[in-house]
Amino acid sequence: xxxxxxxxxxxxxxxxxxxxxxxxxxxxxxxxxxxxxxxxxxxxxxxxxxxxxxxxxxxxxxxxxxxxxxxxxxxxxxxxxxxxxxxxxxxxxxxxxxxxxxxxxxxxxxxxxxxxxxxxxxxxxxxxxxxxxxxxxxxxxxxxxxxxxxxxxxxxxxxxxxxxxxxxxxxxxxxxxxxxxxxxxxxxxxxxxxxxxxxxxxxxxxxxxxxxxxxxxxxxxxxxxxxxxxxxxxxxxxxxxxxxxxxxxxxxxxxxxxxxxxxxxxxxxxxxxxxxxxxxxxxxxxxxxxxxxxxxxxxxxxxxxxxxxxxxxxxxxxxxxxxxxxxxxxxxxxxxxxxxxxxxx
Amino acid sequence: xxxxxxxxxxxxxxxxxxxxxxxxxxxxxxxxxxxxxxxxxxxxxxxxxxxxxxxxxxxxxxxxxxxxxxxxxxxxxxxxxxxxxxxxxxxxxxxxxxxxxxxxxxxxxxxxxxxxxxxxxxxxxxxxxxxxxxxxxxxxxxxxxxxxxxxxxxxxxxxxxxxxxxxxxxxxxxxxxxxxxxxxxxxxxxxxxxxxxxxxxxxxxxxxxxxxxxxxxxxxxxxxxxxxxxxxxxxxxxxxxxxxxxxxxxxxxxxxxxxxxxxxxxxxxxxxxxxxxxxxxxxxxxxxxxxxxxxxxxxxxxxxxxxxxxxxxxxxxxxxxxxxxxxxxxxxxxxxxxxxxxxxx
Numbered sequence: 001x002x003x004x005x006x007x008x009x010x011x012x013x014x015x016x017x018x019x020x021x022x023x024x025x026x027x028x029x030x031x032x033x034x035x036x037x038x039x040x041x042x043x044x045x046x047x048x049x050x051x052x053x054x055x056x057x058x059x060x061x062x063x064x065x066x067x068x069x070x071x072x073x074x075x076x077x078x079x080x081x082x083x084x085x086x087x088x089x090x091x092x093x094x095x096x097x098x099x100x101x102x103x104x105x106x107x108x109x110x111x112x113x114x115x116x117x118x119x120x121x122x123x124x125x126x127x128x129x130x131x132x133x134x135x136x137x138x139x140x141x142x143x144x145x146x147x148x149x150x151x152x153x154x155x156x157x158x159x160x161x162x163x164x165x166x167x168x169x170x171x172x173x174x175x176x177x178x179x180x181x182x183x184x185x186x187x188x189x190x191x192x193x194x195x196x197x198x199x200x201x202x203x204x205x206x207x208x209x210x211x212x213x214x215x216x217x218x219x220x221x222x223x224x225x226x227x228x229x230x231x232x233x234x235x236x237x238x239x240x241x242x243x244x245x246x247x248x249x250x251x252x253x254x255x256x257x258x259x260x261x262x263x264x265x266x267x268x269x270x271x272x273x274x275x276x277x278x279x280x281x282x283x284x285x286x287x288x289x290x291x292x293x294x295x296x297x298x299x300x301x302x303x304x305x306x307x308x309x310x311x312x313x314x315x316x317x318x319x320x321x322x323x324x325x326x327x328x329x330x331x332x333x334x335x336x337x338x339x340x341x342x343x344x345x
Numbered sequence: 346x347x348x349x350x351x352x353x354x355x356x357x358x359x360x361x362x363x364x365x366x367x368x369x370x371x372x373x374x375x376x377x378x379x380x381x382x383x384x385x386x387x388x389x390x391x392x393x394x395x396x397x398x399x400x401x402x403x404x405x406x407x408x409x410x411x412x413x414x415x416x417x418x419x420x421x422x423x424x425x426x427x428x429x430x431x432x433x434x435x436x437x438x439x440x441x442x443x444x445x446x447x448x449x450x451x452x453x454x455x456x457x458x459x460x461x462x463x464x465x466x467x468x469x470x471x472x473x474x475x476x477x478x479x480x481x482x483x484x485x486x487x488x489x490x491x492x493x494x495x496x497x498x499x500x501x502x503x504x505x506x507x508x509x510x511x512x513x514x515x516x517x518x519x520x521x522x523x524x525x526x527x528x529x530x531x532x533x534x535x536x537x538x539x540x541x542x543x544x545x546x547x548x549x550x551x552x553x554x555x556x557x558x559x560x561x562x563x564x565x566x567x568x569x570x571x572x573x574x575x576x577x578x579x580x581x582x583x584x585x586x587x588x589x590x591x592x593x594x595x596x597x598x599x600x601x602x603x604x605x606x607x608x609x610x611x612x613x614x615x616x617x618x619x620x621x622x623x624x625x626x627x628x629x630x631x632x633x634x635x636x637x638x639x640x641x642x643x644x645x646x647x648x649x650x651x652x653x654x655x656x657x658x659x660x661x662x663x664x665x666x667x668x669x670x671x672x673x674x675x676x677x678x679x680x681x682x683x684x685x686x687x688x689x690x
Contacts, residue, residue, distance in 0.1 A: 139597070149531055152539055186494055186585040194497055194582065221589025225597040237539065238586050240531040241579075244566030245587045249594040252484070252570040253630065257602065260626040261619060270618030273611045281605040285598065 008101035013108025024314030130297030140227035172327030288313035353446035356388035358453025369659030475642035485572035517672030633658035
């Protein structure tokens, strides 16, 4: 880690960039002030400079690294290997390799980001597969769910690695807590689920009790948000479906609520009285607060912001990067994995 | 099919039964009046009679079939095979075999219900695996999602059968619409997903255009409730996780909303103005309206009510049974499967 916390940002990825990304940078600088950090912005220097000027942002903690090209949304992981070199995304990730940055953030093409992150940073020796982790709101705070789609199929070894990686991420964000890990399944009884899950359950139960997390067993989908588990482990197919289904359900309900509360004169009067409380409710559940999926298991950390998010959403991703590095994620991961290795032998 | 629509009800299954189930029966009789039907109630005759008397229910359209024993919630599918004969659940299902009933309903032990339904009714010749289907609210009405957990692992043949079974169910409930079928996946592009999904996608795309449904391709989890697909097909593991995650998310949001709207004097005043509208909102999303998972692919139809639902939830399951039989589900299934068979050859 360099002395200052140093974040590499792909300024060109996602919708409305670099305007959106630079507006996110502005929010970060305004809110974090007093802390020591460096933001390395990757992309078209002229466009970035124009945005910084337009938005009246001081370049005190900003370093611009010019990149000629940008990865398009239409690029597939296959074609990207050929076409991605020296794009803003490529240089943003490579910046960790040459120790200029501690973490990389992009709102660009997800498939390409996963592939080139792995190409550039390489997988850690002890890890069987990398995983994409997300933060979910729950009854008592926030939890980590992984894998959200980096791997369509996973075996027990992958699931155990994800438990260690997810726990390290949770620990870096909430150092005061010992993470409680659960495996997502179709029932809570030991006999339920796939053979991979049963083997992972058995191995996780056998891990020594002084390990980096407490294994709590299986949980079902309706318990993800009840606050009793901090790290929820699943394969990338199931995790992706669960995440998207939760997003769809939340949108369906809040859209219905919006229609309900604006449908007539009485409900609109009611809003005068409930405005502040409903605003707080909205803020608490604002998906932009949880924007940013974290790719774990490589020799470096890459955060993927939603491409369609706005400046506030992008700000939350930058802030997430900052908190992850401050919490010493990479050190925590190494600690977890070495412990696992000892335990495996 | 008997002349009257005849529904077999396990009066003893689920929490607070037979009080709950009989209260559900009462609601059904009150709301359906004028229609021709017969309710065969299975369970302890004395207890059922006492409840009917207590709740002042006429026995005009009710037939009680005494069963000595009840399947406990602790019974596993393995032990149940030995212990379930002549229980209320067993007799309730068997009633279809001896043509006394058109459909069977129970709020009892799910695992046991799945196993003994299959034992008694047997799988249809053309079906590779039975599936558990559920009804979900969406933007424009209701859709069918299957499998919700009858099969942990599914191949392409199963997924194609589920498409035919789910379409038949949708058609029996909404005869005026030609069902639109989608496969649940982690992306909408053809290259996404497991090998089983890709093979199912290919076969469904090749089915002749005069078939019983329109195949729309892949959808992601956030599109389940957007109203553009009527039948969403997935394996039982993924379907179960999606269903439970949606339930958990809905509960999380509505609990937060409840707290928000009762937190102070202003929000409580707001409720005076929004009470009617919020009540309608609550009713629209009430999970009891969607209570009842339908086991498809056997020589008969079995509906599983949530064990923990109340009288209103159980009523909705009885009503669902009635609508399914009235819509000619079994005839529709045979039509779909024979078409599929012709198409396979």
